[in-house]
Amino acid sequence: MSELFRIAIVGSGPSGLSAAAHAATKGISHILLEKTDHLSDTIFRYQKGKHVMATPSLLVLRSDCEFGPARRETVLERWNADAARAGVNVRYNAEARSIAGARGDFTIALANGDTVRAETVVLAIGTQGNPNLLRCEGASLPHVQYQLDDPAEYIDEHIFVLGGGDAGIENALGLIADQAQGNIVTLVDRSADFARAKEANVKALFAARDAGRMTILSETNTTLVEPGWITLETPQGAVRHKCDRIIARMGSAAPRAFVEAAGVRFTSEARSAFPQLTGAFEGTTPGVYVIGALAGYPLIKHCMNQGHDVVEYIAGRTDLKPADEPILEAKLKDLPGALSVSEWLEFLRSRVEILHGLSPLQMREFLLDSEVKAFRAGELIFERNGVGTSLFGIAQGAVQVEIDPKDSKVTVPIPQGSIFGEVGLISGRRRGATVRAGEDCVVVEIPRTATLKLMAQVNEARETVERVTTERQILQIFKSGLTPADLAEVLPLAKTLEIKAGQPIMTEGEEGDDLFIIRSGSMVVEKSVGGKQVFLSYVPAGSYSGEMALLDGGRRTATVKAAIRSQVVRLPGEPFRRLLAKKPALLARMREDVASRRKINAFLEEKKDSFGGVVDMYSSVASFLIDQGIGEATDVLLIDETLCVGCDNCEKACADSHEGLSRLNREAGKTYAKIHVPTSCRHCEHPYCMTDCPPNAIQRGPDGEVFISDACIGCGACQRNCPYDVIQMDRPPPAKPGLLAWMLFGMGPGPGEPDAAWRDKKAKAQPERAKVAIKCDMCIGKAGGPACVRACPTGAAIRVSPEEFLSVALLERGQG
Amino acid sequence: MAGQTQRRKRATHEGFLRHRGFLFLKIGTVLCVGVTAAYLFQDQRLPRGGGTLLGYGLGTAGALLIVWLALLGVRKRAVTNGYYSLKAWVSAHVYLGLALIVIGTLHTGFHFGWNVHTLAYGLMMLVITSGAVGVWAYATLPKTLSDNRAEATRKQMLARIRSLDEALLDAAQPLPRIDAEIVRLSLEKTEIAGGYWQRVMQNWDNCANKAAIAQLQPVLAGATGQQAAVLRRVDALMRDKADALAQARKQIHITALLEGWLFVHVPSTFALLAALVAHIVSVFLYW
Known part of the structure; x- marks a missing residue:
């Protein structure tokens, strides 16, 4: 039986290295597993001389490794020295493939067949993932590589670059940049076009091919690698080429599968989801901890602090205050109530509906991004047409929304626990209404990115935000004294749809009486005039479309399609018509909108003969x-x-x-x-x-x-x-x-x-x-x-x- | 929202000549009509010229106007944070500059001679005339500039020529020395821009690439087999290069026209300012 370590740390980036250094300093038995032959591969691969920054500057560094803003080389030298001084037990070229077992005795299987045993495992593997490997006979031969560090290194070689993404194209172009190197470069891609790559890269690639400096083989797969040779399956059949080097750039697999295989669950299916963790970074498998970028902390300083903290937690410490405590204290010190940081966190979490599902650790991080603000009764929180994409949650008190631009007396209250400001969050447009504190209140302002992160982490938060958003958006668009109660029949039938760019939501001449609300993105309205598609208007997010057929019956009078990827809410026509019957003010308002759209249609009809050229021009410029x-x-x-x-x-x-x-x-x-x-x-x-x-x-x-x-x-x-x-x-x-x-x-x-x-x-x-x-x-x-x-x-x-x-x-x- | 700044953001889509519905054309016209009327209706018994009350008035107005018009050169380059519109300045510069013809001429009372006073007047007219050429250039050339470049940037035009040169060098490798000399002529002796006059006159008859194409034709006609194929590729590349050169040169030509008038306008403005000082000093010295 091999040695049983107290802690095994997978990955030697900022967080893993910091954890290992702290374990070493504390004299805890540990092993640091690094898949390459050097520490901190991500920083190692930064461009030479790159200046590494150390933000947030307010955050104190709590680590046995030193770190400050410096050049890449200095940072790496310091870390190597710190690791050596602390006596870190590192094992290089040790790529973890799987983790089995339970707290007290985990077995980590390495790529080379060895195993490592440990009581606890700390995953600090970052988010970059491992490159997708070439899967054919001979793929493990030494001239197959997955990285190109310096294109100037190779001279007079036959090189095959596999993969038509940006990485592959940039590598191939780098290899032919200096003709004096005399490399003969071939780019091999599975697909027919280079749809994944940037346009500029594809252009440069074709220019290089047209100049005879590179060969491109598309719709081609690699079938066999032999020393000095490569065999490819092209649409014209199999070919065998002389080949000194293969650079495979076929994307990478996210580390999620690896983490999940170790039994750690993620918060949701979303790509942006993070592992579910306790305040001590422990995942759903007891004994497996996740820190660093994979846990949702992309900044080096955060990562290093977590490395330190996780070792303290594993060593049994429970009273450790996180390093961000002073930042949170500073944030909260001017608020009424003289609560401690943890009391504030609990106050907000328990009172604001969308925060209910957060763990203390998530609450902390959440609050780092957000602001807690107190307002006196009547004080302005934000104004109509102001720009802002943040979301507000009401922890105490209530706010009043001024829904009528002409009369500030017309208000709708939003109670404690609920949210507001969500329309700006979804559509990125200006604020649709002025909001004031109805009574003395405490609100938490959450920036858009933090809200999106929150929605990805906590299902309840996502559902709440989406439900409230749809309801409010409908109320806001139609105004006319509608209340949430009026929508009780319509809302459950509303359906949110994702529309791809160019996809129509209604087509001219088609039957249909559904109403569409553009939640995000935008639409263009086109009409066939004299046999040509004429651009009629542009419908930004926060507007509606489809009211003509809804009111007057008959077929659609224009085609409405997405200008960019958009999200729309479809409201079925029948229940909406019943709503209109009950609400004459709403009906009158919609009639007004219809009248103005009819005027535009009539204008175009009238002009189509005399100004055909102008209409054409306008339409094509718009497209x-x-x-x-x-x-x-x-x-x-x-x-x-x-x-x-x-x-x-x-x-x-x-x-x-x-x-x-x-x-x-x-x-x-x-x-x-x-x-x-x-x-x-x-x-x-x-x-x-x-x-x-x-x-x-x-x-x-x-x-x-x-x-x-x-x-x-x-x-x-x-x-x-x-x-x-x-x-x-x-x-x-x-x-x-x-x-x-x-x-x-x-x-x-x-x-x-x-x-x-x-x-x-x-x-x-x-x-x-x-x-x-x-x-x-x-x-x-x-x-x-x-x-x-x-x-x-x-x-x-x-x-x-x-x-x-x-x-x-x-x-x-x-x-x- | 708190902290929102009050800013004038949108410029209307109107060129400098039409700025605010020809506001400065209207002001300039009123100015011209006004001073002409004053000139015509002043006391007929008095002598005409800069010495009269009206003459002093016109002279002072004209001198101040000249200085202000010249300050456009500073305004253009001083990017200050407050609101200003360079387009409005240019619009005023054009129309008030043209109004200066009337103001300046009436100021002279049509007394001309070989002296510093008439020199100042002459320089003023030179500045205005060159400015008028500039207005013509600004009003007509941008369209041609846009058509010619067809989305290509200057850098891309030069890069295209460079990449054709690289391809030419590659293609010429199998050629015997004597034929390679023709390619070298195109590669080494082709000048893209040339001097200012060459740019304005578009005189590219002595283009090395053109000469190389001409020299290549008899060789191409006599070639056979593999060599003919190589020469045909070289010929095609040199013709592509001729097209690329033509585009780049036309761009350079239009740009030269767009800024050429400034080579007269700006130095003569400085000369005018000097002559103006001499004119004013001498008038007051010999009063």
């Missing part, structure tokens, strides 16, 4: 803009190329109002009918960049701007997630001499982004700054608004929101 993602934009920069003289003053103004870096590339981007969509942030309704920002540095400002705060750690996740390529990673250049010094004495590089030579020369004199994510912030906080528009000499640069730009009003103006 172009929708294709360019304007459908999900909230504010986008367009350039009228009949006016643009190419002076680039917009870029210069951008650079000069943002630390010397332009966030806009005027020339790049698509153009149609002289309307150019430059490469610049559209401030999407649901920003892709926000979906995965470890320090939560991407926020929405008071005017709707999506901006990146100083908390950015430069990880580049947002850049990869942005489908419009508007985020760049760069370090701000040194400060320039002033404008007059340049104009009068020629000092410095002049207006605009300084050139590389000047930056390099100046940068030597200053300490190096880390690369961070840079994007348009719509000139947040500047009274004059976006500098690009102000600085355009000819009026070519305009900023628009889709609702105002994509309307028939444009058409009417177009004739003037």
Whole structure:
């Protein structure tokens, strides 16, 4: 029988290493299993010289390994030294394959067939997962690799790159970048097109093939690997090629399956779900602990603290206060009631409905992201048309919602325990109503990302939010004095549907009387006029569609389809008509809407002969803009190329109002009918960049701007997630001499982004700054608004929101 | 919402000439009509020119206007945080600059001679004329610029030429030295932009790539077998390169036209400011 360790730690990243170091310092018998031959592989694979940041700066570090903002090399050196000094018992090249047993005696099977026994297991394996392996004969030969660290390493080789995702394409392009290396590179992909890869990568790939510098084999599988040779199954049959090296980049398998196999359950089926853990990081299998990114903590400092804490818990300590205690104390100190942190946590958890299902650990983390606020009776919480995507939960007191823009006396109360602000959360649009404290109250404000995380973790929270959202959204859209009781018949029949971009929810000429509410995303309305599909209007989230057929019967008069991936709520026609019969105010309101839509239809019918060309043009411009993602934009920069003289003053103004870096590339981007969509942030309704920002540095400002705060750690996740390529990673250049010094004495590089030579020369004199994510912030906080528009000499640069730009009003103006 | 800033965000979709329904055209017109009327109806017995009350008025207004018009150069480059619209400035610059013709001319009282005063007037007219050329360029050229580039950026145009060069180099590898010389001519001697006049006049007759294509034709006609195939590929690549060069050069040509007038407008503005100072000083010195 092999040795039984007290703790086995799987993974030597920040959390695993910190746990091992603490165990070693405390003299607890332990083993640290690392699948590679070095510690902390994730940091190890960072680009050479990368500046590693240490946020949140307020959080104290509680670890036996040192950590502070530094270059990758320094961080790794320190950790290696710390591990050696503490006497960490590490086993390299030890990839855990499975975990069996129970608390007191677990057996971990390693990839090489060995086993390790331990009383408890700490999983610190991160979220990256293991690469998918090549599955054919010979796949384990040494010239098959799953990583390409330095493309310049290989010379005069026949190299096959397997996998047509971004990783594979980028590797293949890297290998042929320098022709002097003389590599003969072939890219092999199973599919016919490169649908998973970025457009720019695919373009570069085809350009390389057309220039004869690379071969692409699509719809091809690898069937046999032999020393020096590879056999492939192509659509034309099997072929055998000379091959010195195989780089397999076929994606990776998430570590979830591995964790679940160890008996640890996840909070839900959602991809974003985390393992169910106690306050001491213990999973549903007693004795198996999960820490680090896999437990939902992506920041290095959090991870290291957890490594420390988990060992304390395993060693039997129960009174350990988490490292974030001071942060929470600071957050809560100005509130009435003089409660301790844990009392506050319990107060909120027990009183706010959507928080009921949270564990103390989850509550803590939840509160780190959220704010608790106290309001006096009558005090403003948020205002109609304000921008905000956070959700509020009422822990004490009640609030009043002013539902009528014209009369602030008309209010609807929301009681303690319930939530508000949820429409902004779902649709990303401006607030639909003003909310004031009805009496003295305490509310918890939860940012959008934290809410989404909460919904992924706790089923009850998700259901509650969705139920309340649908009900409120219907009440808000129709107003007219409706109360939740009126909806009792309609609501249970409401169905939430996911609609793909381009998919219609109703088709012109079709029977149907259901009403649709656009919950997120947006729709375009098209009508066939004189045999052509004409773009009628743009329907943003928070509006409804389908009322004409509902009221007047008959067939659909237009086609409504999704501009982008959207969520709609379908309300069946029959019960809704009964509701209308009971509520004349609602009926009158809908009649009004119908009348205005009829006017647009009539206008188009009347113009279709005389202005056929104009209508056509308008329609095709609208489709172009929708294709360019304007459908999900909230504010986008367009350039009228009949006016643009190419002076680039917009870029210069951008650079000069943002630390010397332009966030806009005027020339790049698509153009149609002289309307150019430059490469610049559209401030999407649901920003892709926000979906995965470890320090939560991407926020929405008071005017709707999506901006990146100083908390950015430069990880580049947002850049990869942005489908419009508007985020760049760069370090701000040194400060320039002033404008007059340049104009009068020629000092410095002049207006605009300084050139590389000047930056390099100046940068030597200053300490190096880390690369961070840079994007348009719509000139947040500047009274004059976006500098690009102000600085355009000819009026070519305009900023628009889709609702105002994509309307028939444009058409009417177009004739003037 | 608390903390929401009050900002003017939206610019209307109107070019600088039509800015706010031709507001500055209207102001300029009223100004011109007003001063012309004042000029025509002033006391007929007095001599005309800068020495009269009206003359001083016009002179002061004109001088201040010139200085303000010249400040556009600073406004354009000073990106301040408050609200301003450079388009509005440009619109005013154009129409009030044109109004200066009337103001300045009436200020002279049609007295011209070989002196510093007429020099200032002449320079002013030169600045205004070059500005008018600029207005024409700004109003007409952007469309051509947009059509020519067809979504390609300058960088991409140059990159396309570079990648064709790389392909040419690759394709020429099997060629004997004498034929490879033709490819080298295209690769090494092709100049994309040339000097300013060349850009404006679009004189690309001495393009090395063009010469190389011409030299290649007889060789291609005489070639057979494998070599003919290589030469045909080289020929096709050089023709592609000719297209790419034509696009890039046209872009450079239009850009040169768009900024060419500034080479007259800006230096003559400085000369005008100097002459204006001389004119004012001398007038008051010899009063």
